[in-house]
Amino acid sequence: MKREDFWYIVAESHELAKNQVISRSLMGEWLAIFRNDEGKISALQDKCLHRTAQISRGKVVEGKLQCPYHGWTYDTDGKVVHIPSMGPTFKPGNKCSKSYEVLEQEDYIYVRLSSENPEVKPFPMPCHKKPGYTTIRLQHSFKNNVTNCAENFVDIPHTTFVHPKIFRDAKHEKFGALIERANGSVKVTYKNEKKNFGWFSWFLNPNGDEIGHTDEFFAPNVTTVNYYFGGKNHFIITSQSVPVNEEETLVYTDLTYNYGIWTWLSRPLVRWQAKVIIGQDVEILDNQMKTIKKYGAHFQNSPADLIHTWIESIQAEIQEGRDPKLLPRKEAEIEFWV
Numbered sequence: 001m002k003r004e005d006f007w008y009i010v011a012e013s014h015e016l017a018k019n020q021v022i023s024r025s026l027m028g029e030w031l032a033i034f035r036n037d038e039g040k041i042s043a044l045q046d047k048c049l050h051r052t053a054q055i056s057r058g059k060v061v062e063g064k065l066q067c068p069y070h071g072w073t074y075d076t077d078g079k080v081v082h083i084p085s086m087g088p089t090f091k092p093g094n095k096c097s098k099s100y101e102v103l104e105q106e107d108y109i110y111v112r113l114s115s116e117n118p119e120v121k122p123f124p125m126p127c128h129k130k131p132g133y134t135t136i137r138l139q140h141s142f143k144n145n146v147t148n149c150a151e152n153f154v155d156i157p158h159t160t161f162v163h164p165k166i167f168r169d170a171k172h173e174k175f176g177a178l179i180e181r182a183n184g185s186v187k188v189t190y191k192n193e194k195k196n197f198g199w200f201s202w203f204l205n206p207n208g209d210e211i212g213h214t215d216e217f218f219a220p221n222v223t224t225v226n227y228y229f230g231g232k233n234h235f236i237i238t239s240q241s242v243p244v245n246e247e248e249t250l251v252y253t254d255l256t257y258n259y260g261i262w263t264w265l266s267r268p269l270v271r272w273q274a275k276v277i278i279g280q281d282v283e284i285l286d287n288q289m290k291t292i293k294k295y296g297a298h299f300q301n302s303p304a305d306l307i308h309t310w311i312e313s314i315q316a317e318i319q320e321g322r323d324p325k326l327l328p329r330k331e332a333e334i335e336f337w338v
């Protein structure tokens, strides 16, 4: 099992209309992704077979992708179906561009670079279009790698420093958590979490209800954060971190929540607030990578970092070509102060 066996988001469905082409980078591979007139999507290596112009700079003509340089034209399987300079004598042969598996799920377009391990499926976005819930979608570019991004999204101790007042205030409270590593994922269940959300509380937990909170990491690039307030309001943050290359990660965030009558009314405010918070994370993670590039990634840990070291153990298995689901199950209790 390797990173290429997994599915990665390359766009939101609405970003690719019929007869349109977009360019994307996934793990350093350049992709020309286009949709034909019937809605079928195709992901080709973004390099013309003729003289290597980027075909994503071309256009889709009658459902086929035409290179901008000399007009060689590709169908959705990547096959060259037209060479203008050969006129009517041209007969399609076996010239075929490299293509990748692509699928659409929950209004996202996914690509994977390998076709091994066909049992691997895209991560199902929780509560997507579930009655009573709404979803706000955001995209942010982080100058850091997938593992450091994912760790940030399930890291509580940073919140009082990077998002003071907004997300959480330092109150010197003791947190307890149960951490489990199983099936290529890490789950953290927090205990005795207090009503400590900075001024974000007015929306997240206006009545000061008891908080249910779990964070999960799913190999190789997904995190979900679930908050339950007073047993009825539910807020989920799902982040899919897509490796553009070794130093850049494009993060697709779904904020999916059910807040009763406030669900729809609060959308602009929730969007704005989330953008402020994620912007703060972008900044600190940019800085982290700047230092990693100069001094290397030599990390030291406190007990609260056990979550991260288990995430890293899963990533290391994939790096070694092994299936992280086969790692032995582990469980631990931790305590830390926020």
Ligand code: FES
Binding pocket: 048, 049, 050, 051, 052, 053, 067, 068, 069, 070, 071, 072
């Ligand atoms: S480079 Fe694409 S048609 Fe010539």
Ligand SMILES: [Fe+2]
Binding pocket: 152, 158, 159, 162, 163, 277, 281
């Ligand atoms: Fe953060």
